[in-house]
Amino acid sequence: MTQAESKISRTIFIRLDENEDLLNAIKEKAERNNIRAGFFFLIGTVKKAVLGFFKEGSYKPIQLSGPLEIVCCAGNISAREDGELVVHAHIAVGNEHGQMFGGHLLAGCIVDVTGELVLVETPDTKLKRVFREKLNLYLWSLEE
Amino acid sequence: MTQAESKISRTIFIRLDENEDLLNAIKEKAERNNIRAGFFFLIGTVKKAVLGFFKEGSYKPIQLSGPLEIVCCAGNISAREDGELVVHAHIAVGNEHGQMFGGHLLAGCIVDVTGELVLVETPDTKLKRVFREKLNLYLWSLEE
Amino acid sequence: MTQAESKISRTIFIRLDENEDLLNAIKEKAERNNIRAGFFFLIGTVKKAVLGFFKEGSYKPIQLSGPLEIVCCAGNISAREDGELVVHAHIAVGNEHGQMFGGHLLAGCIVDVTGELVLVETPDTKLKRVFREKLNLYLWSLEE
Numbered sequence: 001m002t003q004a005e006s007k008i009s010r011t012i013f014i015r016l017d018e019n020e021d022l023l024n025a026i027k028e029k030a031e032r033n034n035i036r037a038g039f040f041f042l043i044g045t046v047k048k049a050v051l052g053f054f055k056e057g058s059y060k061p062i063q064l065s066g067p068l069e070i071v072c073c074a075g076n077i078s079a080r081e082d083g084e085l086v087v088h089a090h091i092a093v094g095n096e097h098g099q100m101f102g103g104h105l106l107a108g109c110i111v112d113v114t115g116e117l118v119l120v121e122t123p124d125t126k127l128k129r130v131f132r133e134k135l136n137l138y139l140w141s142l143e144e
Numbered sequence: 145m146t147q148a149e150s151k152i153s154r155t156i157f158i159r160l161d162e163n164e165d166l167l168n169a170i171k172e173k174a175e176r177n178n179i180r181a182g183f184f185f186l187i188g189t190v191k192k193a194v195l196g197f198f199k200e201g202s203y204k205p206i207q208l209s210g211p212l213e214i215v216c217c218a219g220n221i222s223a224r225e226d227g228e229l230v231v232h233a234h235i236a237v238g239n240e241h242g243q244m245f246g247g248h249l250l251a252g253c254i255v256d257v258t259g260e261l262v263l264v265e266t267p268d269t270k271l272k273r274v275f276r277e278k279l280n281l282y283l284w285s286l287e288e
Numbered sequence: 289m290t291q292a293e294s295k296i297s298r299t300i301f302i303r304l305d306e307n308e309d310l311l312n313a314i315k316e317k318a319e320r321n322n323i324r325a326g327f328f329f330l331i332g333t334v335k336k337a338v339l340g341f342f343k344e345g346s347y348k349p350i351q352l353s354g355p356l357e358i359v360c361c362a363g364n365i366s367a368r369e370d371g372e373l374v375v376h377a378h379i380a381v382g383n384e385h386g387q388m389f390g391g392h393l394l395a396g397c398i399v400d401v402t403g404e405l406v407l408v409e410t411p412d413t414k415l416k417r418v419f420r421e422k423l424n425l426y427l428w429s430l431e432e
Binding site (some may be wrong): 002003006007008029037039041052060063064072081089090091092101104127135137139140 | 296299300301303329331333355357382387401402404406410
Binding site for chain 3 (some may be wrong): 148151152153154155156157159160161173177185189211214215216218236237238239240241242243244252255260262264
């Protein structure tokens, strides 16, 4: 079985502010806190959103105008084999009529009023992303 | 950076029963367990739902008839500067055809068959909601 | 109040691979790790999905063709009174246009490129599912 175990250490509550880019902000907050592995979820609102749909080796972007509620955004944090930190998250947003759209979290989702991020650190996790050429993606490699 | 750290203490599994109001029930369960900060998620079903969309300083309600599956409901718990506990959550529901609607969790979402709440406590978190007059909202104030 | 408390022990990151059945895989991973109670969430993609809508004592299946992003899948793990482990999760998926569908996670959701499961164990939880004949469902029985 391909898995990596850890204990949870810190839980960090972070407020994201107007005009922050959601994906970039999560990554920067994780880096500043020296988090190398963990998971998170957040709620809030965005001015606009860019969702990705994975197809033939790349994320096809879906552009949405806001304002939109972030109905759900959850993901994980792990490092690539070259040390680069990866935030992998999916997001669902809702408009004024409650209609929802969802996909992979791409850069371009801009915080509106606020974002409330709950970030849970799992230190010393043997969690690594290794490049898979066939998929053009970094997948978890969890073998001991 | 505006953030507050904590360790996780208890995880509490709570069954919500038919006719409980989701938002009120989560708040009451948190209060009864003396939880002042934490996060949670729940699944289950509702008889009807009221979702909010934040616009010009207030939540515009979106009324939905059920029964509906609670596809996702996640949020956080923190206290206002005056001590009042705030449950901030977003919810996504799905109907018989799998069609989804989502937004801010408002009072008026009534449990149908069951609600399964997983509530994670993060004690001693310096997490406080301070009123922002311009927004007419209590936002996290996390400065030390 | 009907609740069960626990401490969190392990967090396990597991990669699910192409053609695994989501529901069966989560259950099997939990069993292999001797997890009797906990919660989890996962993101990834599926080749197809089967969602359930609970109606008159059974889950009406909603069949969806993929590929689809798993926008959100979260749930809990607990044991029935006869010892059988139950994975109870809800799932939301999104298509190429970001359009979403959601409901109860049924067998038949087949992993496409990858599934990234974060499984949190809460050992020694007095969490038991007891059959309720009237509903034709196993609900949490949390009384001490």
